[in-house]
Amino acid sequence: MSHKKELQKKIKDVFEEVGKVVVGQDYLVNRLLIGLFTGGHILLEGVPGLAKTKTINTLAQVLELDFRRLQFTPDLLPADLIGTMIYNQKSGDFEVKKGPIFSNLILADEVNRAPAKVQSALLEAMAEKQVTIGSETYQLDRPFLVMATQNPVEQEGTYPLPEAQVDRFMMKIFVDYLDKKSELEVLRRMTNLDWNYSPQQMLTAEEILSIRSEINKIEISDMLERYIVELVFASRFPGEYGLHEEAHYVQFGVSPRAGIALYNAAKAMAFFDGRDYVLPDDIKPLVNDVFNHRIILNYEADADGVTTEHIIEKILNKVAIAGK
Structure with a gap:
């Protein structure tokens, strides 16, 4: 092995x-x-x-x-x-x-x-x-x-x-x-009072x-790199992606750290799955966890019951992977 x-x-x-x-x-x-x-x-x-x-x-x-x-x-x-x-x-x-x-x-x-x-x-x-x-x-x-x-x-x-x-x-x-x-x-x-398990190191x-070094070697295609960037920009300028209603609620989109975090996390997902390359399905499940605390909504969103999870779901449905 x-x-x-x-x-x-x-x-x-x-x-x-x-x-x-x-x-x-x-x-x-x-x-x-x-x-x-x-x-x-x-x-x-x-x-x-x-x-x-x-x-x-x-x-x-x-x-x-x-x-x-x-x-x-x-x-x-x-x-x-x-x-x-x-x-x-x-x-x-x-x-x-x-x-x-x-x-x-x-x-x-x-x-x-x-x-x-x-x-x-x-x-x-x-x-x-x-x-x-x-x-x-x-x-x-x-x-x-x-x-x-x-x-x-x-x-x-x-x-x-x-x-x-x-x-x-x-x-x-x-x-x-x-x-x-x-x-x-x-x-x-x-x-069960008799249950007492000590985990092994x-x-x-x-x-x-x-x-960490092995994860750093995982390949990610230009197409998926651009997809991550599009997701980041869609959070900042949702109106430019046809998300006009969502644009009404977003005060600030995600920072550049979000794209870096998503990039690295997707590589880790691929490594966990035993692959040397990233798939779209490595990226999509992570977007909410990486974006949800970075998107800042305004008071109107709070009044209307709109959450960051709702905004992220709309972004994922709207942004397509280039070349597909």
Whole structure:
């Protein structure tokens, strides 16, 4: 078996191992792994109790990575995240005490419950893969990935994330309730006092970086590259694509980061499927996850009950793949 095939098998093993603990979240695990293998941060949104935190915790156990879980609260300070300078009485000098952000995998739990200064500190780490403590800048370890959960903004005690920070997330995944079959399995498993499974480690940091390198080699045709660009522009100028009603509601379309994220995520989907090239079906299922948090709608859309998902659906139906 080639090295590439071995890595692809290990990805399937990760899916299976996480599935032994977490029920009915294959879609979520798929998107988390896309983020992990392409270096993209992931934001999960859903009401409490949908296993968002448990899924990320389980994934972290399957990976041989340094993992830290941070519970974001209104009284959290930037120093609690990145670290601070402390005075050493013996030496008479200030020394750096690094914070929990110096890990490979960060779970920022209920990230939108923290105030703006903490959001700003997290933004630098996500955007630059570095943090500044005092006058010194420190590089973060590789791989470095933030997986954040947030409660719906309508809930009490939440701070809406700044648009610049939201744009740093490769994808935003909405976590919904399980189907009846999965709910029944959760019920049986969680009420069995004898059930206690510890997932096995499946992937090292070196293997994760190797998978990133293999995904980078995946081919994508000029036709599909142009298709991604058309999708991006349709979100910015829907009227030019015949979406006149939708243009009435869109204040801002997606940023260039959206096209880059979609490009990389589609390559990861192809690699997961054992192919060396991207198909249209690798791109289309990802558009909503990549675009939904980047399209900014106006107040009229809110009043009329129009959502970003509705806009994205119309864009996908309207934009054709050139040459088809």
